[in-house]
Amino acid sequence: MAESRRGADMVAPRIDIENLSKTFLHSKGPVKAVDGISLIIPSGQITALVGDSGCGKTTLLKLLAGLLKPDSGRIRRDNPESPPALVFQDSRLLPWKTVEENLLLALKRTQDIFLDNQDREARIDEALRLVRLEAWKRSYPRQLSGGMAQRISLARALCQRKGFLLMDEPFSALDAITREKLQRELKNIQRKLGNTILFITHDIAEAVFLADTVCVMKQGKLTGEVRTSISGDPSGTIHRLLGLENGQDSGH
Numbered sequence: 001m002a003e004s005r006r007g008a009d010m011v012a013p014r015i016d017i018e019n020l021s022k023t024f025l026h027s028k029g030p031v032k033a034v035d036g037i038s039l040i041i042p043s044g045q046i047t048a049l050v051g052d053s054g055c056g057k058t059t060l061l062k063l064l065a066g067l068l069k070p071d072s073g074r075i076r077r078d079n080p081e082s083p084p085a086l087v088f089q090d091s092r093l094l095p096w097k098t099v100e101e102n103l104l105l106a107l108k109r110t111q112d113i114f115l116d117n118q119d120r121e122a123r124i125d126e127a128l129r130l131v132r133l134e135a136w137k138r139s140y141p142r143q144l145s146g147g148m149a150q151r152i153s154l155a156r157a158l159c160q161r162k163g164f165l166l167m168d169e170p171f172s173a174l175d176a177i178t179r180e181k182l183q184r185e186l187k188n189i190q191r192k193l194g195n196t197i198l199f200i201t202h203d204i205a206e207a208v209f210l211a212d213t214v215c216v217m218k219q220g221k222l223t224g225e226v227r228t229s230i231s232g233d234p235s236g237t238i239h240r241l242l243g244l245e246n247g248q249d250s251g252h
């Protein structure tokens with residue numbers, strides 16, 4: 001079958017960002033949302049991006065997703081033909097479609113001509129198994145809790161078998177307990193699949209728990225990269241890079 005031929009071909013790309021800039025024009029003047037950022041996002045690892053509100057995190061993510069064009073600089077990837085999968089703060093599920101139909105829609109959008117209906121169903125089942133919600137396949141979004149809806153939106157990204165996942169504060173609207181569970185779940189899934197993930201968060205503890213590298217942004221610039229396994233005190237280092245006393249939040 002086509003899928004079994006292609007099943008193992010997910011490539012987790014390395015992304016090279018070179019001197020990337022994006023300025024928006026406002027009535028009060030230009031805003032340099034991304035200001036000369038150079039960064040390597042390693043293959044098969046989780047890289048977190050932290051920084052104050054308005055420092056340019058989402059703009060950088062949109063540039064990586066191809067949703068915005070940079071003014072200058074470039075992004076190079078091992079497999080540029082395949083765009084990344086996206087997970088947002090809200091699940092963005094269509095309320096009139098079942099869980100299965102929502103995932104199917106995402107799969108059809110990827111326009112993989114090698115996939116037949118059986119392959120699609122297998123991919124949906126596998127993704128739902130990974131987030132442990134296979135029993136909810138025929139449910140509607142209104143029947144899910146907030147945490148379940150976010151797990152379905154993760155499944156929607158996973159079923160596309162993209163090697164590169166962009167996640168913009170995916171757990172920030174969830175309560176602390178659900179959030180911790182999903183952090184562990186995401187880490188386990190990433191270890192299993194080996195995707196390259198860029199994860200935006202305001203939560204320094206979340207960034208340190210999840211990521212191999214935490215990148216700190218300030219006013220459009222990258223001010224530091226912290227390797228969580230090497231740094232003796234990654235949280236303290238990140239706080240210092242953000243100009244915070246240890247224990248304060250970087251968020252809104």
Ligand SMILES: Nc1ncnc2c1ncn2[C@@H]1O[C@H](COP(=O)(O)OP(=O)(O)OP(=O)(O)O)[C@@H](O)[C@H]1O
Binds near residue numbers: 058
């Ligand atoms: N489409 C746009 N048009 C004009 N200005 C924009 C646009 N998108 C972002 N900006 C500006 O660029 C700057 C960076 O915004 P961005 O959303 O990337 O920040 P952020 O770090 O993701 O913030 P938050 O953590 O609050 O989501 C802000 O000053 C914002 O006003």
